[in-house]
Amino acid sequence: MTATVxxxxxxxxFPKQAVLPWLFLAPGLLLALxxxxxxxxxxxxxxxxxxxxxxxxKWVGLDNYTRVLSDHRFQEAVSHxxxxxxxxxxxxxxxxxxLALLLEGQARSLKLVRTAxxxxxxxxxxxxxxxxxxxxxxxxxxxxNGALGFLGIGPVAFLxxxxxxxxxxxxxxxxxxxxxxxxxxxxxxAGVDRSLYEAAAMDGVSLWQRLRHITLPAIRPAMSIxxxxxxxxxxxxxxxxxxLTGGGPAGSTDVWMTRAYTLGFTRNDIGGASAASVxxxxxxxxxxxxxxxxxxxxxxx
Amino acid sequence: xxxxxxxxxxxxxxxVAGLACTTAACGSGSTSAGGGDPNTLEVWTRSDxxxxxxxxxxxxxxxxKTGIKIDYQPVVNFDQQLQxxxxxxxxxxxxxxxTALMGSYQSQGLLKPIDPASIAGHDQITAKSWASxxxxxxxxxxxxxxxxAMALMIRKDWLRKLGLKAPTTWQQMLDVAKAFATRDPxxxxxxxxxxxxxxxxxxxxxxxxWASSFLWQGGAKVIEPDGRGGYRPAMxxxxxxxxxxxxxxxxxxxAKGLLQPGAVSAVTxxxxxxxxxxxxxxxxxxxxxxxxxxxxxxDKYEVVPAPxxxxxxxxxxxxxxxxFGARTGKARQERALAAFLVSPEGQRxxxxxxxxxQPVVRIPTNSTxxxxxxxxDPRWSVVQKAYETAxxxxxxxxxxxxxxxxxxxxxxxxxxxxxxxxxxxxxELNDTLAGxxxxxxxxx
Numbered sequence: 236m237t238a239t240v241x242x243x244x245x246x247x248x249f250p251k252q253a254v255l256p257w258l259f260l261a262p263g264l265l266l267a268l269x270x271x272x273x274x275x276x277x278x279x280x281x282x283x284x285x286x287x288x289x290x291x292x293k294w295v296g297l298d299n300y301t302r303v304l305s306d307h308r309f310q311e312a313v314s315h316x317x318x319x320x321x322x323x324x325x326x327x328x329x330x331x332x333x334l335a336l337l338l339e340g341q342a343r344s345l346k347l348v349r350t351a352x353x354x355x356x357x358x359x360x361x362x363x364x365x366x367x368x369x370x371x372x373x374x375x376x377x378x379x380n381g382a383l384g385f386l387g388i389g390p391v392a393f394l395x396x397x398x399x400x401x402x403x404x405x406x407x408x409x410x411x412x413x414x415x416x417x418x419x420x421x422x423x424x425a426g427v428d429r430s431l432y433e434a435a436a437m438d439g440v441s442l443w444q445r446l447r448h449i450t451l452p453a454i455r456p457a458m459s460i461x462x463x464x465x466x467x468x469x470x471x472x473x474x475x476x477x478x479l480t481g482g483g484p485a486g487s488t489d490v491w492m493t494r495a496y497t498l499g500f501t502r503n504d505i506g507g508a509s510a511a512s513v514x515x516x517x518x519x520x521x522x523x524x525x526x527x528x529x530x531x532x533x534x535x536x
Numbered sequence: 537x538x539x540x541x542x543x544x545x546x547x548x549x550x551x552v553a554g555l556a557c558t559t560a561a562c563g564s565g566s567t568s569a570g571g572g573d574p575n576t577l578e579v580w581t582r583s584d585x586x587x588x589x590x591x592x593x594x595x596x597x598x599x600x601k602t603g604i605k606i607d608y609q610p611v612v613n614f615d616q617q618l619q620x621x622x623x624x625x626x627x628x629x630x631x632x633x634x635t636a637l638m639g640s641y642q643s644q645g646l647l648k649p650i651d652p653a654s655i656a657g658h659d660q661i662t663a664k665s666w667a668s669x670x671x672x673x674x675x676x677x678x679x680x681x682x683x684x685a686m687a688l689m690i691r692k693d694w695l696r697k698l699g700l701k702a703p704t705t706w707q708q709m710l711d712v713a714k715a716f717a718t719r720d721p722x723x724x725x726x727x728x729x730x731x732x733x734x735x736x737x738x739x740x741x742x743x744x745x746w747a748s749s750f751l752w753q754g755g756a757k758v759i760e761p762d763g764r765g766g767y768r769p770a771m772x773x774x775x776x777x778x779x780x781x782x783x784x785x786x787x788x789x790x791a792k793g794l795l796q797p798g799a800v801s802a803v804t805x806x807x808x809x810x811x812x813x814x815x816x817x818x819x820x821x822x823x824x825x826x827x828x829x830x831x832x833x834x835d836k837y838e839v840v841p842a843p844x845x846x847x848x849x850x851x852x853x854x855x856x857x858x859x860f861g862a863r864t865g866k867a868r869q870e871r872a873l874a875a876f877l878v879s880p881e882g883q884r885x886x887x888x889x890x891x892x893x894q895p896v897v898r899i900p901t902n903s904t905x906x907x908x909x910x911x912x913d914p915r916w917s918v919v920q921k922a923y924e925t926a927x928x929x930x931x932x933x934x935x936x937x938x939x940x941x942x943x944x945x946x947x948x949x950x951x952x953x954x955x956x957x958x959x960x961x962x963x964e965l966n967d968t969l970a971g972x973x974x975x976x977x978x979x980x
Contacts, residue, residue, distance in 0.1 A: 481739030
């Protein structure tokens with residue numbers, strides 16, 4: 236509102252000062268537009284059509300949405316998605332926090348270990364999936380089952396038993412995501428005022444009290460970033476499941492995105508797949524906004 | 537919001553829109569560049585670099601013979617790429633891809649109808665092969681290029697060691713599988729061998745693909761023509777219930793070790809137990825012969841006809857067709873290429889392996905050729921005989937993709953839950969299939 240007062244409207248000529256920043260922004264905006272927003276808009280558009288690329292799309296209104304939302308396999312996928320998203324996000328935060336506490340410091344050996352721990356994040360998910368399939372191999376030839384064999388626990392069919400497959404996928408997801416959180420939390424830990432620790436040591440507080448009253452409040456900004464990222468990413472879980480189980484056995488690890496993928500690319504129903512993706516986008520958006528709102532309210536307090 | 541703010545927004549929108557238009561123009565210009573030359577055909581195949589090397593030789597021979605150039609694109613994720621080309625209304629001139637996709641492509645309007653008589657040498661293709669390219673409207677939409685039928689690969693050294701013979705019935709196959717799993721055929725003193733390899737995952741419809749041969753052998757069908765131009769689901773038949781129950785009770789939920797570990801989550805890419813030498817039987821396509829000759833080794837296994845079930849020994853037949861993209865306008869050149877591809881010369885080049893590359897024609901559709909003779913390999917006559925006398929394809933006229941996927945989902949669930957009730961599961965599947973057919977207006 237103040238803009239009108241300070242800058243009298245110019246009727247002639249193009250406002251150069253106004254254009255210049257946009258020109259500088261243009262390349263980035265253009266890339267985002269072409270590769271992000273246009274496809275996204277197209278996806279939303281397609282979700283209202285029976286998509287027939289060659290014959291021309293046919294308007295079906297909300298049919299795709301009702302079909303997806305009433306499909307019992309999508310309904311089953313909701314609980315898997317929530318469980319997996321929540322499990323991976325929280326697990327990765329806890330494990331990431333513990334890793335950060337363990338690996339904080341300047342020693343050369345710690346730097347090495349940190350790099351090693353970070354490797355899962357930079358490894359291609361397809362490779363990670365292959366690796367964990369070998370780890371989970373359901374006979375004593377598999378690494379995990381080999382280790383369990385020493386403890387006298389018989390081979391577990393991790394990925395082939397519908398009761399365990401989701402949990403096995405979750406463990407791999409945590410393994411992949413935790414180091415990323417660790418790095419953010421490490422940055423937060425570096426900013427904690429050392430004198431507080433010293434003072435606490437003099438007061439003779441326990442480890443738990445130190446964590447609860449000094450460390451956690453101090454890394455609050457880092458934690459809020461980690462939480463926001465988790466809210467954005469959690470429900471989008473796809474690659475982990477796709478490379479490890481493909482949604483099976485018997486659909487026991489099917490999540491929202493693997494269902495959408497099957498619908499779009501195995502059954503050639505692009506409209507339905509778009510509708511499913513739009514639903515997920517809305518839920519994710521809502522979740523992110525909620526987390527942000529709660530965070531801001533917390534900050535004010 | 538002030539005037540200046542509004543102006544600023546307008547300027548931004550204009551700048552962005554202007555730039556976007558430029559890129560869009562560039563984009564459309566570059567895609568149409570290759571399609572302009574009337575003497576160049578754009579040809580797509582679903583091939584990895586290994587088979588692409590064989591196609592390269594085929595197309596080089598064609599260009600040398602006719603002067604028509606080929607812009608060859610081996611595409612691994614064929615259908616995704618094709619969809620994006622379809623949306624820009626600029627299809628490849630010629631495509632070589634699975635027979636089972638014909639119905640799907642035709643329903644999307646992607647294919648040109650083909651008059652067999654217009655293809656030189658069409659009379660050298662058998663009526664059975666031509667019959668497999670008829671669409672729902674009675675016209676042909678593909679030219680049969682390569683065919684194959686499943687066969688049983690079995691470790692002959694293991695059979696010899698245990699004093700057994702290759703099975704010819706389901707029961708014998710079970711007995712051999714049990715022997716392979718329990719009697720230490722590899723002689724290492726450890727219980728680390730398995731009877732049969734089964735890719736039983738629902739991913740990409742593998743469970744349905746693998747189980748289909750057993751369904752045919754048990755006398756079952758997935759869907760069947762209703763005689764009035766439509767189709768009806770047939771997975772609730774007594775034969776289907778009996779077959780699926782047999783597979784579940786004996787293989788997936790039977791004695792341990794009959795199937796490789798992790799069968800319910802295995803796809804063909806991960807079910808490598810036969811190649812790795814720890815499983816003795818694998819019902820699969822003959823393209824694996826090249827792979828298995830390297831490991832476990834040509835002297836270690838043999839190719840035998842599939843063991844017969846209660847209704848016979850029919851196996852799943854598959855293959856590739858040559859398709860012409862709709863509205864491409866190079867009909868003469870396309871027909872010349874198709875004629876070359878199915879000619880004895882073209883098929884011969886595609887059937888031979890140079891430098892260990894994968895041949896792309898398995899069983900020739902040109903009936904003047906004999907697979908075993910061209911390859912100097914008698915094992916191929918087993919496959920050719922199976923194709924000619926005891927095989928059945930998935931119905932090719934309807935869009936089979938959703939039907940296969942739903943069947944795979946259901947079979948995978950039955951095989952996973954050993955306590956499941958097969959009859960009610962298949963009843964449910966039948967209803968789902970009815971819905972799929974209804975979506976295609978095929979359920980009358």
